[in-house]
Amino acid sequence: MFRIVNREEMAGGTIILNEIEAPLIAKKAKPGQFVILKATETGERIPLTMADTDRQKGTITIIYMVVGKSTALFKTLKVGDGYQDVIGPLGKPTHIEKVGKVVCVGGGTGIAVLHPITRALKEIGNHVISIIGARTKDLLILEDRMKAVSTELHVCTDDGSYGHHGFVTEVLKDVLAKGDVRLAVAIGPVPMMKFVSKITKEFNVPTMVSLNPIMVDGTGMCGGCRVSVGGETKFACVDGPEFDGHQVDYDELMRRLQAYCEDEKKCYNDFCTMQQAS
Ligand SMILES: Cc1cc2nc3c(=O)[nH]c(=O)nc-3n(C[C@H](O)[C@H](O)[C@H](O)COP(=O)(O)OP(=O)(O)OC[C@H]3O[C@@H](n4cnc5c(N)ncnc54)[C@H](O)[C@@H]3O)c2cc1C
Numbered sequence: 001m002f003r004i005v006n007r008e009e010m011a012g013g014t015i016i017l018n019e020i021e022a023p024l025i026a027k028k029a030k031p032g033q034f035v036i037l038k039a040t041e042t043g044e045r046i047p048l049t050m051a052d053t054d055r056q057k058g059t060i061t062i063i064y065m066v067v068g069k070s071t072a073l074f075k076t077l078k079v080g081d082g083y084q085d086v087i088g089p090l091g092k093p094t095h096i097e098k099v100g101k102v103v104c105v106g107g108g109t110g111i112a113v114l115h116p117i118t119r120a121l122k123e124i125g126n127h128v129i130s131i132i133g134a135r136t137k138d139l140l141i142l143e144d145r146m147k148a149v150s151t152e153l154h155v156c157t158d159d160g161s162y163g164h165h166g167f168v169t170e171v172l173k174d175v176l177a178k179g180d181v182r183l184a185v186a187i188g189p190v191p192m193m194k195f196v197s198k199i200t201k202e203f204n205v206p207t208m209v210s211l212n213p214i215m216v217d218g219t220g221m222c223g224g225c226r227v228s229v230g231g232e233t234k235f236a237c238v239d240g241p242e243f244d245g246h247q248v249d250y251d252e253l254m255r256r257l258q259a260y261c262e263d264e265k266k267c268y269n270d271f272c273t274m275q276q277a278s
């Protein structure tokens with residue numbers, strides 16, 4: 001049992017933070033790596049990136065958006081409750097290097113994944129310009145934490161309720177036009193990563209993205225998480241989750257993410273009906 005020691009609700013309860021006791025994982029985890037969690041014995045295996053780790057306390061922090069049945073079940077867990085299984089750290093850690101000026105672009109819950117990577121890039125001595133965005137002000141997360149680990153922070157909302165009115169890609173263009181950016185990191189919805197990569201390619205800036213395909217075992221055995229990168233098949237759980245953003249076939253990834261949409265919707269609706277009845 002992996003006990004929850006801290007729980008926060010963000011974005012009106014649609015995004016949840018859980019700090020979980022997992023000393024062995026906390027000791028080994030590096031930025032960019034993820035865990036697979038199961039709430040109950042028969043529960044679904046859900047991959048989530050570690051937004052933070054505390055070696056002294058022996059805890060890891062996950063931040064997830066409630067989108068379907070399993071994340072809705074996770075939301076019911078309170079401080080003192082526990083996850084049945086937490087497996088990790090999984091995936092390759094982010095390659096952290098001092099390159100000079102770096103731009104980190106995060107969208108939605110992707111900001112949680114971006115946070116430890118941004119901190120590591122800044123700690124090693126990079127000049128880090130972060131651009132974070134959400135659909136609306138109430139859905140924006142971790143602004144203070146991102147500010148603390150960035151040299152410069154830009155905030156955008158699609159509806160203009162806070163910060164720059166528009167997409168992160170608009171601010172990105174301005175930042176790139178000023179020159180000297182040596183690396184871009186983009187984490188968020190697949191269309192966002194697709195368009196960030198398109199822009200950075202025009203400016204010839206190497207770009208790293210973190211992919212979120214459907215995962216099953218997380219060990220490279222099942223093939224569920226396969227993605228096409230540079231014309232080759234890669235498994236995001238063992239070869240990634242980070243890849244060269246200019247080489248990813250985003251359209252194929254989006255199609256594969258849609259594969260179980262109808263079943264997932266039904267599962268979620270059944271779960272909500274059951275919750276209301278109990
Ligand atoms: C390596 C990795 C790291 C991840 N890290 C995080 C994280 O830190 N925080 C976080 O909130 N999520 C993260 N995700 C996504 C998360 O795993 C899924 O949102 C979760 O599995 C949904 O489970 P569910 O049963 O609640 O919803 P489901 O019933 O499986 O899905 C409900 C709906 O949500 C959407 N959806 C489901 N999975 C995804 C996905 N992978 N990407 C985009 N939309 C999806 C679909 O539209 C689907 O119809 C990560 C995924 C991977 C592969």
Ligand code: FES
Nearest residue numbers: 216218220223237
């Ligand atoms: S999740 Fe099975 S191969 Fe990656």
